[in-house]
Amino acid sequence: xxxxxxxxxxPEESRTPVRAAPTIRDVARIAEVSIGTAxxxxxxxxxxSQETRDKVLRVAGEIGYRPNDLAQSLHRAKSRTxxxxxNDSFGRFTFPIVEALEERLADEKIAVFMCNATDDPAxxxxxxxxxxxxxxxxxVVTARRADKRPPIGPFAHGLPTVYVFSxxxxxxxxxxxxxxxxxxxxxxEHLAKLGRKRIAxxxxxxxxxxxxxxxxxxxxxxxxxxxxxIDGFYLSGVWSEAWGRDAxxxxxxxxxxxxxxxxxxxxxxxxxxxxxxxxxxxxxxxEVAIVGFDNWDVMTLAARPPLTSIxxxxxxxxxEAGERLIDMISGKRAGGVQRRPCxxxxxxxxxxxxxxxxxxx
Amino acid sequence: xxxxxxxxxxPEESRTPVRAAPTIRDVARIAEVSIGTAxxxxxxxxxxSQETRDKVLRVAGEIGYRPNDLAQSLHRAKSRTxxxxxNDSFGRFTFPIVEALEERLADEKIAVFMCNATDDPAxxxxxxxxxxxxxxxxxVVTARRADKRPPIGPFAHGLPTVYVFSxxxxxxxxxxxxxxxxxxxxxxEHLAKLGRKRIAxxxxxxxxxxxxxxxxxxxxxxxxxxxxxIDGFYLSGVWSEAWGRDAxxxxxxxxxxxxxxxxxxxxxxxxxxxxxxxxxxxxxxxEVAIVGFDNWDVMTLAARPPLTSIxxxxxxxxxEAGERLIDMISGKRAGGVQRRPCxxxxxxxxxxxxxxxxxxx
DNA sequence: TTGAAAGCGCTAACAA
DNA sequence: TTGTTAGCGCTTTCAA
Numbered sequence: 001x002x003x004x005x006x007x008x009x010x011p012e013e014s015r016t017p018v019r020a021a022p023t024i025r026d027v028a029r030i031a032e033v034s035i036g037t038a039x040x041x042x043x044x045x046x047x048x049s050q051e052t053r054d055k056v057l058r059v060a061g062e063i064g065y066r067p068n069d070l071a072q073s074l075h076r077a078k079s080r081t082x083x084x085x086x087n088d089s090f091g092r093f094t095f096p097i098v099e100a101l102e103e104r105l106a107d108e109k110i111a112v113f114m115c116n117a118t119d120d121p122a123x124x125x126x127x128x129x130x131x132x133x134x135x136x137x138x139x140v141v142t143a144r145r146a147d148k149r150p151p152i153g154p155f156a157h158g159l160p161t162v163y164v165f166s167x168x169x170x171x172x173x174x175x176x177x178x179x180x181x182x183x184x185x186x187x188x189e190h191l192a193k194l195g196r197k198r199i200a201x202x203x204x205x206x207x208x209x210x211x212x213x214x215x216x217x218x219x220x221x222x223x224x225x226x227x228x229x230i231d232g233f234y235l236s237g238v239w240s241e242a243w244g245r246d247a248x249x250x251x252x253x254x255x256x257x258x259x260x261x262x263x264x265x266x267x268x269x270x271x272x273x274x275x276x277x278x279x280x281x282x283x284x285x286x287e288v289a290i291v292g293f294d295n296w297d298v299m300t301l302a303a304r305p306p307l308t309s310i311x312x313x314x315x316x317x318x319x320e321a322g323e324r325l326i327d328m329i330s331g332k333r334a335g336g337v338q339r340r341p342c343x344x345x346x347x348x349x350x351x352x353x354x355x356x357x358x359x360x361x
Numbered sequence: 362x363x364x365x366x367x368x369x370x371x372p373e374e375s376r377t378p379v380r381a382a383p384t385i386r387d388v389a390r391i392a393e394v395s396i397g398t399a400x401x402x403x404x405x406x407x408x409x410s411q412e413t414r415d416k417v418l419r420v421a422g423e424i425g426y427r428p429n430d431l432a433q434s435l436h437r438a439k440s441r442t443x444x445x446x447x448n449d450s451f452g453r454f455t456f457p458i459v460e461a462l463e464e465r466l467a468d469e470k471i472a473v474f475m476c477n478a479t480d481d482p483a484x485x486x487x488x489x490x491x492x493x494x495x496x497x498x499x500x501v502v503t504a505r506r507a508d509k510r511p512p513i514g515p516f517a518h519g520l521p522t523v524y525v526f527s528x529x530x531x532x533x534x535x536x537x538x539x540x541x542x543x544x545x546x547x548x549x550e551h552l553a554k555l556g557r558k559r560i561a562x563x564x565x566x567x568x569x570x571x572x573x574x575x576x577x578x579x580x581x582x583x584x585x586x587x588x589x590x591i592d593g594f595y596l597s598g599v600w601s602e603a604w605g606r607d608a609x610x611x612x613x614x615x616x617x618x619x620x621x622x623x624x625x626x627x628x629x630x631x632x633x634x635x636x637x638x639x640x641x642x643x644x645x646x647x648e649v650a651i652v653g654f655d656n657w658d659v660m661t662l663a664a665r666p667p668l669t670s671i672x673x674x675x676x677x678x679x680x681e682a683g684e685r686l687i688d689m690i691s692g693k694r695a696g697g698v699q700r701r702p703c704x705x706x707x708x709x710x711x712x713x714x715x716x717x718x719x720x721x722x
Numbered sequence: 723t724t725g726a727a728a729g730c731g732c733t734a735a736c737a738a
Numbered sequence: 739t740t741g742t743t744a745g746c747g748c749t750t751t752c753a754a
Contacts (some may be wrong), residue, residue, distance in 0.1 A: 007670070019752085020438075021493075021496070023730090023731055023732085024731065024732065024733095025731075025732095033740075033741085034741045034742075035731095035732085035733095035742090036740075036741060036742070036743085037734060037740055037741070037754085038731085038733070039734085040733095040734095040740090043733080045734095047739065048739065048740080049739060049740090052739080052740080066490070066493050066494055067494060067731085067732075068435075068494070068496060068730090068731050068732070069493070069494040069495045069496065069745085070431050070435055070440060070496055070730095070732095071435055071730075071731035071732045071733090072731085072732060073431050073746090074431055074432055074730095074731080074732075074733095074746045074747065074748095075732070075733065075745070075747090076428075076732095076733085076746090077381075079431060081495075086477075091456040094569060095452035095456060096725080098475070099452075099477050102475060102476065102477055104478065106476070106484075106487070106488070106491075109491065111474050111476075111491060111492070111495060112474065112475050112476075113464060113472050113473065114445075114459070114473050114474070114475035115463065115467070115472075115473075115475060116464065118458050125468075126467070127467070128472065129427070130467075130472060131723080132382075132427050133427055133428060133429070133430040134430045134431065134442075134472060135382070135429055135430070135431055148481070173385045178736090201492070203592075205719055210662070241663045242663070263521050264744035268659075268663070272663075278706055295737085298629075298659065300634075302603070304628070336744095351741065379749095383744090383746065384747055384749075385746085385748065385750095394724075394748095395724065395726075396725085396726090397724075397725060397726075397727090397749085397750080397751095398723085398724055398725070400748070400750085401749095401750095404749080408723065409723065409724080410723060410724090427746075428747085429746090429747050429748070431746095431747080431748095432730090432746075432748045432749090433747080433748060433749080434730090434747095435729095435730045435731065435732095435746095435747080435748075436729070436730035436749065436750090437730090437748095437749085438747070463738090486731085491748035535737080550727045559754085570724095621731080625724090662748060669748095
């Protein structure tokens with residue numbers, strides 16, 4: 001066969017619909033300038049006649065030229081790209097963090113690779129490996145539990161990394177976490193200010209560091225407020241509404257004093273507690289006030305009454321993670337475990353004047 | 362000053378901790394071969410003496426060489442990178458989709474850029490623009506509502522794009538959606554099989570296409586099952602537990618017949634309905650059975666009793682979106698609105714033999 | 723079996 | 739003011 005004949009058109013299926021993006025070379029050719037000139041015009045740099053500059057920009061606009069970041073990254077040191085490794089398969093905590101982070105980085109024209117490792121170290125390693133291949137400028141690591149985890153690496157050593165809602169077992173690493181203990185203190189101070197004297201704490205499993213920290217805050221704030229620690233008023237269980245109901249049943253059937261307030265380890269427990277109280281004919285908040293944790297609207301707003309809760313300010317945490325990462329990328333060193341304040345969101349489950357419906361001393 | 366003096370060391374802050382990644386040039390130099398040879402060895406291609414190949418690979422391993430994807434992408438046609446534009450700021454529906462999509466694409470060594478547009482067209486456009494600069498091979502668009510939206514572009518024209526849980530107002534675009542109508546049919550068939558005759562439908566706002574489709578499924582399945590359409594048994598409101606409770610109150614206080622089953626437009630409504638029934642002394646499922654929609658465990662498992670629900674199989678949807686996008690990237694054309702089946706997940710709120718506790722005909 | 727060199731799209735230093 | 743060119747890290751011919 002004659003090789004000079006044009007080859008047959010490729011079959012429909014394999015004909016890609018993407019037409020190759022125009023390059024700076026195309027712009028230069030059409031605008032009848034050199035590539036260097038075109039580059040200068042497009043990057044608004046150097047001295048150039050206004051006329052040439054305009055012509056180049058016009059042509060670029062007309063043919064839909066868009067610089068190729070890949071090519072730029074190749075000889076800038078930076079790819080303007082970071083990776084985020086998430087280990088929260090449900091996303092309830094991770095999502096607001098990631099969202100705020102992404103928003104903050106978008107302002108800086110940095111794009112975010114999203115990788116879900118779902119607590120599988122092999123997958124995680126694979127993802128990090130891929131991200132290194134993509135020459136990301138930094139890494140963010142998130143998790144569902146705020147417990148210590150082995151640091152990324154050593155294969156990622158030297159890469160700016162921020163752990164957020166997650167804690168690396170490496171003193172040099174930067175970890176950004178909510179101040180769980182402080183959050184608990186907020187809750188107890190609030191209840192104490194309302195005149196409550198017998199505050200119980202119903203919470204999740206103790207293998208969560210958050211549980212241990214909130215517990216510590218509970219006890220320290222009680223004593224700071226001059227309130228007695230009552231036997232049987234600290235109940236650790238699981239993170240469910242059912243446990244909230246159970247725990248309330250236990251508190252009500254016991255021999256000892258009955259609580260006039262509950263501080264719950266999360267909003268699901270708090271909601272279960274609210275249901276159990278209502279169904280036992282105990283009024284919230286007049287007889288028993290409730291404060292939850294997480295400020296998860298799905299729970300706090302649907303509960304009857306709506307729940308006062310502690311907000312971990314996850315969006316702020318995500319935004320700050322972005323900022324710290326940007327700092328690290330530009331060479332600033334940082335490390336250590338840093339905790340950010342929670343805030344109290346008051347709703348009906350704890351509203352009302354202190355002591356109005358209470359026996360006063 | 363003498364220019365030949367070495368410049369002062371940069372201040373601590375600006376000294377970046379990242380040591381430049383080794384290049385193939387480094388590998389070649391240390392292994393004492395040419396760059397071409399090193400490349401051949403690393404890519405397992407071409408004929409090469411086993412000895413040289415081993416030496417190159419050993420050196421590469423020792424110095425931690427990792428190919429630079431950016432450089433590769435530059436003259437491959439593909440970047441092995443896609444972008445996902447999400448418009449669901451809460452993430453409840455989007456998250457499982459994105460997660461499955463990311464997992465599927467990771468198998469193909471394709472990385473995912475995550476962009477949240479939060480329903481702001483300007484932000485969306487900005488993101489698409491950035492993604493085009495990064496030379497992504499494709500785009501996935503997700504939303505919170507499965508309603509029609511303007512297509513991405515025309516600036517992204519020609520770029521393989523899949524709309525998932527989201528529908529482009531463009532007949533050529535590929536949209537992947539759950540079969541809401543079929544889901545409703547599943548629910549009604551299930552209840553009819555249990556012997557229920559008076560099935561009410563409590564749902565969300567009609568401006569959601571999903572509401573209209575589920576409504577259509579409700580009516581068509583009723584008539585297919587030979588069941589009467591009862592006046593006042595279709596109630597459209599909002600997506601909340603409170604509305605579920607309200608709607609039940611309406612159904613119970615009305616003059617007409619009382620329902621023996623409820624099909625709810627989502628699980629929050631269903632949970633509210635379950636609460637209202639229990640508090641009215643009506644037993645679920647013996648007196649009134651309930652089926653929800655979304656199969657959101659936070660609701661279905663916490664409700665008393667646990668809720669039967671329709672699952673939209675979002676993970677499967679996400680995985681398929683990944684597959685279709687891969688197809689499109691490799692040149693396969695696809696388009697149209699494609700709906701994927703939902704499935705029924707039976708729990709206590711509708712369990713039990715048909716008619717055992719019911720008046721039978 | 724190995725090496726040399728062109729080129730992917732872009733920037734920046736230098737030359738004209 | 740504009741053009742030329744080296745080179746970012748890699749692959750891929752072609753030559754040796």
